[in-house]
Amino acid sequence: xxxxxxxxxxxxxxxxxxxxxxxxxxxxxxxxxxxxxxxxxxxxxxxxxxxxxxxxxxxxxxxxxxxxxxxxxxxxxxxxxxxxxxxxxxxxxxxxxxxxxxxxxxxxxxxxxxxxxxxxxxx
Numbered sequence: 573x574x575x576x577x578x579x580x581x582x583x584x585x586x587x588x589x590x591x592x593x594x595x596x597x598x599x600x601x602x603x604x605x606x607x608x609x610x611x612x613x614x615x616x617x618x619x620x621x622x623x624x625x626x627x628x629x630x631x632x633x634x635x636x637x638x639x640x641x642x643x644x645x646x647x648x649x650x651x652x653x654x655x656x657x658x659x660x661x662x663x664x665x666x667x668x669x670x671x672x673x674x675x676x677x678x679x680x681x682x683x684x685x686x687x688x689x690x691x692x693x694x695x
Contacts, residue, residue: 574598574684576667581689584657588693592652594667594686604630604670607641607652608679609663609691619665620652621676630676635661657693664688 580592592607606621620641621630629641640653650667667686674681 574600574669576669576684576686578665578667578686578689581665581691583692583694586657586659586693586695588657589653589655590657590691592654592665592667592689592691594650594652596648596650596667596669600669600671600684602669602671603673604676604682605643605650606630606668606670606676606682607650608666608668608682609661610666610688611663614663616666616679618677618679622650623676632677654691657691659693659695662691662693664690 575597577595584590602624604621604623607619608616609619610616618632622641622643638656643650666688668682669684670682
């Protein structure tokens with residue numbers, strides 16, 4: 573059984589930073605691990621992903637240059653460093669893992685999801 577637990581969300585002023593963590597437990601091999609977000613009244617959207625090998629990273633255009641995804645293989649943990657936050661980044665952020673070879677931004681291709689962590693950016 574794969575479990576994903578996010579942490580690190582909170583309230584921050586515009587221009588500030590937050591670092592999200594996602595700890596994975598259970599035995600699995602993944603093709604991609606990713607971060608998605610969902611704001612009230614909107615669909616869940618891709619934010620960033622990282623591949624198992626060779627650790628390639630992928631970003632939505634809206635966060636490119638501001639967010640960085642990374643991983644710690646030994647700890648089975650991925651991170652999302654979010655800098656220069658904007659009010660439009662406010663959302664519930666979810667970690668997900670993809671055990672089959674789908675595209676990194678393909679939401680329906682992800683098999684396991686965490687419960688989410690709320691990020692609120694005030695103006």
